[in-house]
Amino acid sequence: MSVLIAIELTGEKPSNASLELLALARTLANGNPVVALSLGADVGLTETLIARGADKVVLGARETFTDINSDVWATCATDAARKHGATLVLAPHTPFGADIAPRLAFRLNAACATGCVSIDRQDGALLCTRAAHGGNVREVLRMKARVTVATLRAGVYDALPADTTRKGEGIILTEPPPSRIRVLERKRDAAEGVRLEDAKVIVAGGRGLGGAEGFKVLEPLAHALGGVVGASRVPCDLNWCSHAMQIGLTGKTVTPELYIAVGISGASHHLAGCGNAKTIIAINTDKDAAIFREARFGVTGDFAKVVPALTAAIRALPKDL
Amino acid sequence: MHIAVCIKYIPDPEAAFSQFSIDEQAKKVVPAPGLRHVVSPFDEQAIEAALRVREQHAGARITVITLGNEASRNALKHGLAMGADDGVLLMDPAFDDGDGYTTTLALSAAIRKLATVDLVLTGRQAADGDAGIVGAGIGEELNLPVLTFAKAVVMEGAAASVVRVERVLDDGTEIVEADLPALVTVSNELGAPRAPSLRETMRAARKPMVVWKAADLELDVATLGAAGARTARERIFVPSKAVQCEFIEAATPEEQGARLAARLREAKVL
Ligand SMILES: Cc1cc2nc3c(=O)[nH]c(=O)nc-3n(C[C@H](O)[C@H](O)[C@H](O)COP(=O)(O)OP(=O)(O)OC[C@H]3O[C@@H](n4cnc5c(N)ncnc54)[C@H](O)[C@@H]3O)c2cc1C
Numbered sequence: 001m002s003v004l005i006a007i008e009l010t011g012e013k014p015s016n017a018s019l020e021l022l023a024l025a026r027t028l029a030n031g032n033p034v035v036a037l038s039l040g041a042d043v044g045l046t047e048t049l050i051a052r053g054a055d056k057v058v059l060g061a062r063e064t065f066t067d068i069n070s071d072v073w074a075t076c077a078t079d080a081a082r083k084h085g086a087t088l089v090l091a092p093h094t095p096f097g098a099d100i101a102p103r104l105a106f107r108l109n110a111a112c113a114t115g116c117v118s119i120d121r122q123d124g125a126l127l128c129t130r131a132a133h134g135g136n137v138r139e140v141l142r143m144k145a146r147v148t149v150a151t152l153r154a155g156v157y158d159a160l161p162a163d164t165t166r167k168g169e170g171i172i173l174t175e176p177p178p179s180r181i182r183v184l185e186r187k188r189d190a191a192e193g194v195r196l197e198d199a200k201v202i203v204a205g206g207r208g209l210g211g212a213e214g215f216k217v218l219e220p221l222a223h224a225l226g227g228v229v230g231a232s233r234v235p236c237d238l239n240w241c242s243h244a245m246q247i248g249l250t251g252k253t254v255t256p257e258l259y260i261a262v263g264i265s266g267a268s269h270h271l272a273g274c275g276n277a278k279t280i281i282a283i284n285t286d287k288d289a290a291i292f293r294e295a296r297f298g299v300t301g302d303f304a305k306v307v308p309a310l311t312a313a314i315r316a317l318p319k320d321l
Numbered sequence: 322m323h324i325a326v327c328i329k330y331i332p333d334p335e336a337a338f339s340q341f342s343i344d345e346q347a348k349k350v351v352p353a354p355g356l357r358h359v360v361s362p363f364d365e366q367a368i369e370a371a372l373r374v375r376e377q378h379a380g381a382r383i384t385v386i387t388l389g390n391e392a393s394r395n396a397l398k399h400g401l402a403m404g405a406d407d408g409v410l411l412m413d414p415a416f417d418d419g420d421g422y423t424t425t426l427a428l429s430a431a432i433r434k435l436a437t438v439d440l441v442l443t444g445r446q447a448a449d450g451d452a453g454i455v456g457a458g459i460g461e462e463l464n465l466p467v468l469t470f471a472k473a474v475v476m477e478g479a480a481a482s483v484v485r486v487e488r489v490l491d492d493g494t495e496i497v498e499a500d501l502p503a504l505v506t507v508s509n510e511l512g513a514p515r516a517p518s519l520r521e522t523m524r525a526a527r528k529p530m531v532v533w534k535a536a537d538l539e540l541d542v543a544t545l546g547a548a549g550a551r552t553a554r555e556r557i558f559v560p561s562k563a564v565q566c567e568f569i570e571a572a573t574p575e576e577q578g579a580r581l582a583a584r585l586r587e588a589k590v591l
Contacts, residue, residue, distance in 0.1 A: 134448065305573075
């Protein structure tokens, strides 16, 4: 089957989640073309995407696609899927992908599965495995329409290493389609350092931090580990921190080597976004908190006392193993 | 102005999962008998968004719509008690065991039948299936501009002919607008929904609630329920986890912290 991938950009570059989709597409395409669609991109991206597994790259250049929005994306992706005969359309399960996927599905008369953790082929049919019921269960859906549209959570498949000898075709879109929505303003959080999605170490805080000041206690720990600070939904809803820090079912999917959950109870909705971390450590006053069932190491205690001591001890560790 | 809000009645999504069991034969998640049901939280926030719009534009009519069973009347009652004006229950065995696609068809047909709707609101996703297909799907089915993941919804223009939305993104928000009619899905960043007041709850009992079947919507039953679904559940299971937590014990929390650092180094985590 021919596969179309909606490539999400982070800054100038394709997101890791998008590159992972290219790798998955190569295994599912069975020799048919893998088509990558990127809007508002530098034309140089064509080569990058071919090196990472695309056979064709449809690109709306930054200079012409100056004001891309979700409506423009939905139209361009629908057109590209039709034009290139894609029977599988993939997007990362982020606000970007979760926004366009259902719309593409209706336009393409497709079956739709969101938030997938794997896609397999069985007897000619596609099986999409996804989390449901707040991450507590997995359901395997057999896709019954000719076309399937799916979004995938990050960190399930490994992106292919760049192979600059790969050959492919670049197609440049001449002009953006008309849009029914108008973007008036973008309020982006100042991009400081590493993004949560790319972080190797995350120190995440929850309601147990008791307030915005609690995050001040986590920052030195994250810093000492070269990591970044994230959050459960509660502190975001309470405005203790930016909603962009939310990890979980309706927040970000993260896959760090080390995830330190501080004052987080371990609701399935939260774990849906961090359960794939290599090692989870929990610091919580409640020894029965669900998070300890996911953690390799646990400390029962008040974070305000445990975390500064942990930070100091980490700083004092000899640099090399 | 007429606002339609699509809502779903579901088992309490924050209930411990021990309150649920899995029926492998039926491939369903079954809530324990008596488990509390609620309006899916994002849908409740969609009702809240509609009420806030009405505060801005007195006279707006708010219709709450749900597809479900007899018990789903409670979802409509809750919406009416929050302040909505009337309710529509879509109930027919033909709707059973459908998917996001068939649910979208039925809800869209109901909105079409209401005929006068300017703004459709839904939650960003239902908190049981977590799919997030139906909201945007209704927009497509009715050929409306779609604005997803709203944390604020306001009307603009002299005749309130434009909806302006602050959308939640990965790294911030954006402000977007579209001409009405339009569809908006609401995210939790909108803030807490109001609790029904005693007065509204009393009034709600007298507000109109209609029940529509597939035939009322002029829908072909072959496109509905299990027959029309584009996905079929092959299997459902609880993912296993095999982590054994090693608790770091010490006399004081400070010592626990220090000992954790040493243990992490020892285990080559750091
Ligand atoms: C549809 C839906 C989607 C959701 N999506 C998400 C999502 O994407 N992400 C998300 O995180 N949640 C999400 N939630 C919410 C989720 O269900 C939980 O309510 C939430 O994750 C709980 O956050 P928490 O662990 O910070 O708070 P709580 O559950 O209140 O836990 C606080 C913890 O802090 C501990 N504590 C208290 N004081 C201290 C102290 N001094 N030191 C150490 N520990 C302390 C307590 O023992 C407790 O375990 C969603 C819910 C729904 C219904």
